[in-house]
Amino acid sequence: MPELPEVETTRLGLKPVLGQTVCSVNIRNPSLRLPVSAEISQLAGQSLLEIRRRGKYLLFRTESGWFLVHLGMSGSLRLAVAAEAPRKHDHILLELSEGLSLRFHDPRRFGLFLWLGGAVESHPLLTTMGPEPLSDSFTAEHLFKLSRTRSIPVKSFIMDNHVVVGVGNIYAAETLFYSGIHPLLPSRNLSITDCALLHTTIRHILGQAILRGGTTLRDFVNSAGNPGYFQQQLMVYGRESKTCRICGNQLHLLRIGGRSSVFCPSCQPVRP
DNA sequence: ATGGTGACCTGACCGC
DNA sequence: TGCGGTCAGGTCACCA
Known part of the structure; x- marks a missing residue:
């Protein structure tokens, strides 16, 4: 589920808990x-x-120290x-003062609570x-x-957290579409102009997605239990075999690094 | 060092 | 209705 915009949406929605005291902690399932x-x-x-927030990690400060939450693929904090009553897959409950309860929900249990x-x-x-x-x-x-020494596809490169944090599969596909760059282009073949375009596009797309409350494909909900709206303007992600919203040609699907990767062969041509 | 693959886990969906 | 196969927003350990 959550890439950077969804994590930031969650962080912003949790502001009401600031200043509240944790009355009790209920670990219903510790297997994350x-x-x-x-x-x-x-x-x-x-x-x-x-x-x-740091990348896709949420960091909570308390009087005696910090704890960290990562939402993995299917996690949410509500x-x-x-x-x-707790729902199925509500694994950790923090009962707060003022009658509220902060609940870590994660069906696939790829998340972290440390x-x-x-x-x-x-x-x-x-670090x-x-x-x-x-x-x-x-x-x-x-x-x-x-990118000078890297032969991996540019899509894998911008999804590498050592390069830049917070760009997951959805926003990587969208970034490359808006940049007009084929997802398999070897990273070392990027020009400085390409890098400037990728840089600008990544910032723009993540910023827009945050403004729209993130992307909900199946199960993302913010801290109030509501979905995001960025999916309404996805150009390629999840649209394989549909037509390109710009040129009308059919979008293609590749697997890159084990992840599905949709792109437009006309708008994102292979370079000679 | 770099790059490719499988593993972690549950649920939704599709075709038979 | 049920069954098996496939796929899913992330990350890391492992191997060549």
């Missing part, structure tokens, strides 16, 4: 990508002071009233990540420099 440690129970009695303590910046999950796409540290020159 990494086991949920009993340390998480330390959250009881702590106030939620701040929520940051604010419910405490009286509501206690970090004081070591936020230095955690191995966070090797590339720049934030919407920050000043992400530049065309950065893309150009890293």
Whole structure:
């Protein structure tokens, strides 16, 4: 499910929990990508002071330290009233003051819910990540420099979290379409002009998707349980064998790095 | 170092 | 209605 815009949508929607105290922690199923440690129970009695996002990770600050949440492929964080019965796959419940309940829901259990303590910046999950796409540290020159030695397809390159964080399968496909670049182009063949175009497009598309509350294909819901609306303007993702919205030719499907990759052979031609 | 593949897990959907 | 196959928004360990 969630790429950067969906995670940011979740973060913005959780602002009402700031300042609230965790009354109790209920771990209903600890089997996530990494086991949920009993340390998480330390959250009881702590106030939620701040929520940051780094890539697709959400970082929650409390008085005694930080905990991290990753939504994996199918995860969501939802604010419910405490009286509501937990749903299937609601794995972790944080009962808050004022009768609310913050619920981590994740059918496929690829997500993470980890206690970090004081070591936020230095955690191995966070130290090797590339720049934030919407920050000043992400530049065309950065893309150009890293791509010089890489033969992998440009689609895999922009989805690599060491290159730039937060670009998943949907937004990678859309970025390459708007940039007019074939998804299989070897990364080292990108020109500085290509990199400038990719840089601008990534920022524009992620920004637009955040404004529309993210993309809902099957099951993404924000913290209030509502879907996003960016899917209404997808140009290629999920549209294989349909016609290109620009040129009218048929869109094609490839598998790149094990991920389905739709593109327009006319708008994104193979280069000579 | 780099790149390709499988693994993790459940649910939805399709064709028979 | 049921069954088996396939696919899904992410990430990492493993191998060549």
